[in-house]
């Protein structure tokens with residue numbers, strides 16, 4: 405029997421969710437160092453899951469035209485353009501970023517680099533979206549992933565602020581929430597998710613989570629030895645604020661550069677303490693209410709008893725004096 409399923413170490417989330425004989429937990433390892441920004445993963449996700457388009461408009465800010473994860477974009481390839489201080493300002497005040505022959509900042513003559521990263525739902529070990537869902541629309545699968553069933557979503561929207569990564573979103577048309585399902589239907593048929601299948605560089609790797617963590621640790625060491633000092637893992641640690649992610653990343657810079665929270669915490673972590681405090685406050689309020697009604701009559705009775713005693717004593721004294 406576990407003490408707290410909302411936070412802390414959680415080695416087997418699918419068994420704790422009630423699955424017996426669950427297969428090994430699976431996940432994604434996204435190695436951004438080999439992502440070429442082709443967006444095949446975004447397209448494969450949309451195609452397999454029959455997701456609507458996002459407007460097909462350019463943001464004017466970047467080659468990243470989808471910009472963020474949403475109810476209709478379950479994979480989002482971020483294009484992060486990092487310019488060196490030597491980038492040339494144009495008369496309009498925008499930085500001129502040379503696209504041909506550019507090298508990474510810090511290298512001789514280099515002026516910019518692109519960081520590309522295919523973001524997705526993290527399939528958290530402690531998934532606050534699931535914890536707060538009142539209908540059971542969000543649930544933990546036997547593979548340890550987190551899936552939303554749109555047909556029983558009531559559109560309450562509780563899951564949206566609960567997600568520490570800003571992943572899950574409601575569709576404006578009907579309010580139902582959507583996000584990556586790690587292609588639950590494909591997993592059931594023994595296939596890998598559509599995005600991993602489509603990725604030409606194996607930037608998205610799918611498999612048993614333990615194996616992926618070992619592979620990722622080796623890859624970081626390899627990059628560090630090759631002089632890529634910024635290489636680091638994100639979301640791989642079972643001791644972090646969400647108990648580790650089922651979808652974790654190898655990044656080349658700080659998480660914030662990619663729009664990821666540096667120290668994510670499961671938002672339901674403090675619920676047990678909050679309920680304890682709310683319970684104590686309720687008991688105190690109830691006691692105060694009872695006292696406010698009963699105290700005056702108790703005081704009146706006490707005053708009346710004291711007056712009777714004083715009167716009796718006085719009578720006794722008077723009687724003694726007459727003798």
Ligand code: SF4
Nearest residue numbers: 525526527528533567
């Ligand atoms: S990333 Fe957000 S939506 Fe995905 S499982 Fe975690 S809390 Fe839920």
Ligand code: SF4
Nearest residue numbers: 449584586587597599
């Ligand atoms: S696992 Fe499936 S649903 Fe999730 S991002 Fe990849 S293709 Fe889309």
Ligand code: SF4
Nearest residue numbers: 439440442443445603
């Ligand atoms: S993750 Fe793979 S499929 Fe997606 S943009 Fe990068 S290289 Fe292309």
